[in-house]
Amino acid sequence: MTPTAPASAPADTSVLSLRSISKTFGAVAALTDVDLDVAPGQVVAVVGDNGAGKSTLVKVLAGVHAPTSGTITFEQRTVTIDDPATAHDLGIATVFQDLALCENLNVIENLFLGREINALRLDDVAMEVRSWELLRQLSAKIPTVRIPVASLSGGQRQTVAIARSLIGDPRVIILDEPTAALGVAQTAEVLNLVERLRERGLGVIMISHNMEDVRAVADKVAVLRLGRNNGVFDVQDVSSEEIIAAITGATDNAVSQRASRRQGATTTHEGAPS
Amino acid sequence: MTTTDQPAEQTAVATDLQDERLRRSSGLRGTVDAQVRRIKDGDLGVLPVVAGLVVIWGVLQALNPIFLSSANLVNLTLECASVGIIALGVVFMLLVGQIDLSVGSVSGLSSAIVAILFVDKGLPVVVAIVAAVLAGAVVGFAYSLMFNRFGVPSFVITLAGLLGFLGLQLYLLGAQGSINLPFDSGLVKFAQLWFVPPWLSYVLVVLAAGGLLVTGLAHSRKRAAAGLSHRGLTDLGVRSAVLLLLLGFVVFYLNQTRGVGWMFVLFVGLVLVMHYLLSRTKWGRSVYAVGGNVEAARRAGINVRLVYTSCFMLCTSFAALGGVLAAARLAAANQSSGGGDVNLNAIAAAVIGGTSLFGGRGTAFAALLGVLVIQSISSGLTLLSLDSSFRFMVTGAVLMLAVALDSAARRTRASSGRA
Ligand SMILES: Nc1ncnc2c1ncn2[C@@H]1O[C@H](COP(=O)(O)OP(=O)(O)OP(=O)(O)O)[C@@H](O)[C@H]1O
Numbered sequence: 030m031t032p033t034a035p036a037s038a039p040a041d042t043s044v045l046s047l048r049s050i051s052k053t054f055g056a057v058a059a060l061t062d063v064d065l066d067v068a069p070g071q072v073v074a075v076v077g078d079n080g081a082g083k084s085t086l087v088k089v090l091a092g093v094h095a096p097t098s099g100t101i102t103f104e105q106r107t108v109t110i111d112d113p114a115t116a117h118d119l120g121i122a123t124v125f126q127d128l129a130l131c132e133n134l135n136v137i138e139n140l141f142l143g144r145e146i147n148a149l150r151l152d153d154v155a156m157e158v159r160s161w162e163l164l165r166q167l168s169a170k171i172p173t174v175r176i177p178v179a180s181l182s183g184g185q186r187q188t189v190a191i192a193r194s195l196i197g198d199p200r201v202i203i204l205d206e207p208t209a210a211l212g213v214a215q216t217a218e219v220l221n222l223v224e225r226l227r228e229r230g231l232g233v234i235m236i237s238h239n240m241e242d243v244r245a246v247a248d249k250v251a252v253l254r255l256g257r258n259n260g261v262f263d264v265q266d267v268s269s270e271e272i273i274a275a276i277t278g279a280t281d282n283a284v285s286q287r288a289s290r291r292q293g294a295t296t297t298h299e300g301a302p303s
Numbered sequence: 304m305t306t307t308d309q310p311a312e313q314t315a316v317a318t319d320l321q322d323e324r325l326r327r328s329s330g331l332r333g334t335v336d337a338q339v340r341r342i343k344d345g346d347l348g349v350l351p352v353v354a355g356l357v358v359i360w361g362v363l364q365a366l367n368p369i370f371l372s373s374a375n376l377v378n379l380t381l382e383c384a385s386v387g388i389i390a391l392g393v394v395f396m397l398l399v400g401q402i403d404l405s406v407g408s409v410s411g412l413s414s415a416i417v418a419i420l421f422v423d424k425g426l427p428v429v430v431a432i433v434a435a436v437l438a439g440a441v442v443g444f445a446y447s448l449m450f451n452r453f454g455v456p457s458f459v460i461t462l463a464g465l466l467g468f469l470g471l472q473l474y475l476l477g478a479q480g481s482i483n484l485p486f487d488s489g490l491v492k493f494a495q496l497w498f499v500p501p502w503l504s505y506v507l508v509v510l511a512a513g514g515l516l517v518t519g520l521a522h523s524r525k526r527a528a529a530g531l532s533h534r535g536l537t538d539l540g541v542r543s544a545v546l547l548l549l550l551g552f553v554v555f556y557l558n559q560t561r562g563v564g565w566m567f568v569l570f571v572g573l574v575l576v577m578h579y580l581l582s583r584t585k586w587g588r589s590v591y592a593v594g595g596n597v598e599a600a601r602r603a604g605i606n607v608r609l610v611y612t613s614c615f616m617l618c619t620s621f622a623a624l625g626g627v628l629a630a631a632r633l634a635a636a637n638q639s640s641g642g643g644d645v646n647l648n649a650i651a652a653a654v655i656g657g658t659s660l661f662g663g664r665g666t667a668f669a670a671l672l673g674v675l676v677i678q679s680i681s682s683g684l685t686l687l688s689l690d691s692s693f694r695f696m697v698t699g700a701v702l703m704l705a706v707a708l709d710s711a712a713r714r715t716r717a718s719s720g721r722a
């Protein structure tokens with residue numbers, strides 16, 4: 030286990046660097062001095078317990094919440110992302126945990142919301158064609174793109190939200206639990222997509238509770254615990270147990286106890302006289 | 304011609320029809336089927352209000368045979384324009400999930416402004432009109448500042464406006480209390496005497512139907528070229544022919560007496576322009592998005608405050624324009640201009656026309672259809688020499704029905720996946 034100590038200056042290979050980002054909501058310090066680096070063509074998984082501050086971090090990067098303090102460097106420039114439009118303009122695309130879709134609008138309208146083709150005379154044909162391309166690419170099982178999002182299933186909505194982040198020409202894509210509601214095939218497609226994005230040289234930040242998914246696609250794993258950095262690991266040299274230990278803050282944790290209990294149970298069972 | 308009536312018979316299935324769960328239907332039959340299905344699922348669109356209009360007209364005609372006479376209908380169209388334009392503004396407020404309770408007062412204030420500037424100050428009529436509408440826009444801007452900066456609910460802001468601007472109207476009209484507009488002025492003539500020459504009215508009808516056909520065909524071709532499903536020639540032809548016959552008949556019937564008033568044409572024109580803005584522009588999309596889910600709209604990078612500001616300003620500007628036309632129609636501005644039931648009629652018209660009170664749902668046509676219902680009731684009951692007490696009760700009942708339908712349809716949509 031080799032937690033790479035975060036460099037104090039932004040690494041010049043990174044497309045996006047955070048330095049001592051803090052965010053407080055009233056008395057709650059959701060994030061405290063968080064550092065994070067994403068290089069082009071790199072997938073960084075951010076993991077942590079419920080309430081660790083992952084979604085808050087995402088929202089800071091998406092311009093939804095302004096950080097209380099700290100600096101964000103995007104493509105070697107210090108930037109302030111004070112609203113979502115700024116994040117889009119920089120090239121940071123986000124899939125939110127709550128998806129942030131408009132239920133009364135249809136799939137095409139949601140995909141292109143805020144980035145419609147031809148502002149004064151909408152080109153709905155071009156938008157529909159592009160929508161189908163994106164959805165097919167994600168193996169989306171959506172029968173028609175002309176129905177309101179309200180009538181889609183949870184997984185279909187999640188696919189729409191992911192497809193939306195691909196519109197435009199993003200440099201960094203942030204996915205907040207993108208596979209939480211997805212079926213087996215769709216999860217595989219999203220993981221494939223993440224790999225394709227990496228090949229295209231995009232920086233990807235993926236938040237996930239699923240260790241298998243994390244180990245399958247991520248290059249680095251950054252652990253957040255109670256709003257603070259708790260280590261950054263290279264995926265190759267770390268085991269799931271070590272990550273879980275970092276997430277929960279102890280080697281002796283609920284997950285390991287449970288694992289050893291089950292281990293014990295199996296052993297007893299096998300050891301029982303026949 | 305790349306269009307066919309049977310897209311399903313094409314060699315390749317269109318990109319948007321490939322999912323096997325999709326119920327495929329094509330041609331004219333398919334269009335009808337799809338409509339029926341939408342209505343069953345609670346996506347009522349304009350159907351309830353059209354049906355309501357038919358019922359109301361039937362009843363009123365049965366009670367008094369003059370009701371559907373050409374002369375009365377011409378009068379009806381002229382009476383519609385000012386409240387209808389105010390209702391058009393209200394539609395925008397409802398679409399973003401807000402409300403403006405002060406449209407009546409703002410229209411009354413604008414009546415007063417136009418009369419004072421034009422008659423008392425002797426300014427050119429155009430200047431007076433522009434000033435009145437600008438005053439309306441300024442009111443909307445002030446509302447939006449209160450709303451965006453301090454987060455005061457629109458309900459409260461405009462309730463204050465309702466009182467405040469009524470006061471200002473009374474103050475401006477002052478001692479006289481009433482100002483008459485000269486009958487020979489263009490403004491009054493526009494509202495009372497100017498009608499579209501019959502030949503021109505038919506030309507406009509043909510242009511409308513032709514326009515629908517041409518844009519429909521162009522759109523259909525573009526979709527075909529992109530490999531998407533598209534409407535066939537018959538389908539589009541029938542649609543345009545129906546419009547041609549319907550509009551042609553209406554215009555023909557109105558032309559039996561005075562004809563189609565320019566003021567009504569102005570109203571319909573504004574409805575069409577607003578329909579275009581809502582359905583075919585980026586701004587229109589953002590209006591629906593804000594009404595549907597403000598936070599999602601904000602995260603999509605939409606300038607939510609600007610959208611609210613534009614809707615507040617449109618609403619009060621339309622209210623002011625409605626006030627100008629009301630003054631022109633009456634040839635006077637007085638203390639009761641914009642008072643009485645103007646406010647509630649305009650809001651009721653928008654809701655009866657099918658604009659949801661829950662935001663994000665409705666079209667510009669709601670104003671046209673809704674105001675036709677309201678004015679029909681009012682005109683019919685006046686013909687029966689029933690006083691306003693009955694009018695209020697009937698209008699109230701119809702509004703209640705419309706709101707109940709909106710809520711019921713909302714529930715049906717939720718269960719059939721069209722929310
Ligand atoms: N808008 C807000 N106002 C107040 N507190 C908030 C707000 N958003 C988040 N918090 C607090 O910040 C902390 C971190 O929340 P966050 O949503 O970032 O957790 P998370 O790591 O995404 O958790 P999960 O795995 O459950 O999604 C929590 O204690 C939460 O209560």
Ligand SMILES: [Mg+2]
Binds near residue numbers: 084
């Ligand atoms: Mg979260």
